[in-house]
Amino acid sequence: MRLTIEAKHETLPLAQTFAISRGAKTQADVVVVTVTNGEFTGWGESVPYARYDQSIEDTLNKIKCTKPAIKHIDDHRRLNAILPACAARNALDCALWDLKSKIENKPVAQLIDLQEVKSCVTAQTVSVASTQEMQKNARALCNSELIKVKLDPDDVIEKVSAIHEVCPDSRFIIDANEGWNLSLLKEVAPQLARLNVALIEQPLPADDDEGLTDYQCPVPLCADESCHTTASLKQLVGKYQAINIKLDKTGGLTEARSLMKAARLYELDIMVGCMVASSLAMAPAYLLAGGADYVDLDGPVLVAEDRQNGFIIENGIMKRPDSLLWGSGR
Structure with a gap:
């Protein structure tokens, strides 16, 4: 054809x-x-x-x-x-x-042999800002089970403590986006472990993470910018305990599925993540949610107006509509 x-x-x-x-x-x-x-x-x-x-x-x-x-x-x-x-x-x-x-x-989940997921817990994001602004934004998410906190190197413990104060029952993923150094990580990690932090994502630059080799961090470390495709995995072992799979890094759902399977062979936990985009970008990644330990697909609430028949996200619960805009057949 x-x-x-x-x-x-x-x-x-x-x-x-x-x-x-x-x-x-x-x-x-x-x-x-x-x-x-x-x-x-x-x-x-x-x-x-x-x-x-x-x-x-x-x-x-x-x-x-x-x-x-x-x-x-x-x-x-x-x-x-x-x-x-x-x-x-x-x-x-x-x-x-x-x-x-x-x-x-046929749904893509059936075509590619992935579990169909009706709903899941997704992280919701608090962006970098002042401590007061981040606490205010986190307060609106206090009923969410999982919150991703974007951080630069400044006032790390102060900001996480303020967010924990208004969201005491939530778990946190801390995402440094390559913005820390090893000294800062070692300084703050023990305190973060006591603040319901479940994961620290990409604390060091991807081209300067050798210092993580054999470092026994009290909080599991997740590779994001350091992990793109299946070819990336071997060099991550001993540095990270989890990887963040994003379709824009893997180059699509086909490689993302292969990466997820290979990561399990290395006994790595899996986060399914996203860039900032609409439900159309989230839908293929959502198919991986059934095999993931963490899901971070809150793009639909970050855009001012999502696409028709997109995902519904309420209090951190992500649900697919009856007729999803992608991958559901006719």
């Missing part, structure tokens, strides 16, 4: 400023790919990320150059051979899975 592939840039305003240790933004710039066989159309969404030297222009160009090679709905492996793991490959891979789902009238 002849496939027609189109890609476009969309800007999604955010509900409020989203800040991490590297900076802040007020909108999400995404790429949306559609693939049609003339009767059915599949689509996918990805986020080109400057941290990985990706841009909207470069992503659109990669998709344009790849289009002639994609001739069939099962060309996922061909796609993986043509493109490196990146946002362009993610959007194409997910669009092909959605198209296959519609053509065969």
